[in-house]
Amino acid sequence: MNLLLAHRKKSRSPGDDMAMVESRRRFLQQGHYAALADHLTELCRNQLPEQPTIWDAGCGEGYYTTHLADAMPEARVFGLDISKPAIQAASQYKKIDWCVASSTHPPYQADAFDAIVSVFSRVDSDPFDQVLKPGGQVFLVAPDNDHLQALRNIIYDQVRPYDTSKHLSYLDQRFTLTQQTRLEVPLRLPDAQAVEDLLGMTPHAHRRSAAVDARLNALTTLEDTACFRIYQFTH
Template structure:
């Protein structure tokens, strides 16, 4: 299942980690994850979300604001009855843990390029195989996954297709143009329209849209710390002015916002790719 990020050969369990036949070794961290992101595959010294961003997201999610998003993802995944699944761009593991709970008999893998995020994710579900790895070079064998989840995450469509077995599926979850509209109206003089189906033009030949739905609900953010965490975990935390951010955080009384998520499920109809 796991493949070497340097030579693509299969990885087998070795002392305190994994190794390939060519002698490339990767140790397991004390938290339980495997770091399969070689230095030559990094675009920076510490790629992905930093500790502050991870903590902000963890704080916001732990309050349950996006629990309906995770619950619907878990329901849709359970309908597919996968035996092996992957959460690609898992962050600190909030959605991965929900998938693991909904799919107790399946083998679960979750990866992110941020080591800070994966370190915290390990605490959520010990049964999941947690990986620090590149989403553009996923260290898993071709046609090894029945189900892939991509939640708020950049996606390499051809890499996802390589990982899916024929008949397997990818669930992409992302915001619609109405997501957090009230917040965006407070932060910017002009709210730019967002095309929430633009990803459909990127779907490779051999994959097809099999299901789509939208989840909408309202949040009432009472605690200023919750608003601060929401800003810190989104691009609005650095795009908007400090003055506008302070106004949102210090808003008197509850601050109501709309959560609007689009779920798109794509089936892989292509033949299984040949192993390299």
């Protein structure tokens, strides 16, 4: 379902394009971030009521969304993304309610959800406050300061740590931080395609140059560490 109104588009085709969607799907289907999907699912299992309603805000092609739905068959799961190609890819999985829309204007009723999941996606207090039940949970996944250090060393002459302090400013006083954890996932990418897919699914792809391409072309494998910070907020 496409509910993205024309006046809410900032470009003709907002969000991830098909190339980025395909890169991310190939990479994730190889199981490189399976540990994150498992961790997120376990949090939802432990923290949510029976038969919960869960919204994946900025779901992309639906990797984490489908992982949640498969592991929690009693849950009703919704996936929303501003990218039409992403939702087209996700919609092959029929058990989830998919929607093309902006997470700043979600087309859901008030107090519709027991939980909102946001993995590397936009977080906004007002719409989250509107659609999340009182006492509901927000699970926010963001990069920790040393996320993908080896990949960034290839792309940038000077690598700066991610600014993790901003994560706690995404949600206002209507949401209370109840816990945060760090998850490290070792990556051993076996070939050049996996390296290209990892780069292609990140914002770093926009910073590539001829020099970066030369360094990438010289790689046949890559060892790196994905470092995530997982925050849980209570509404």
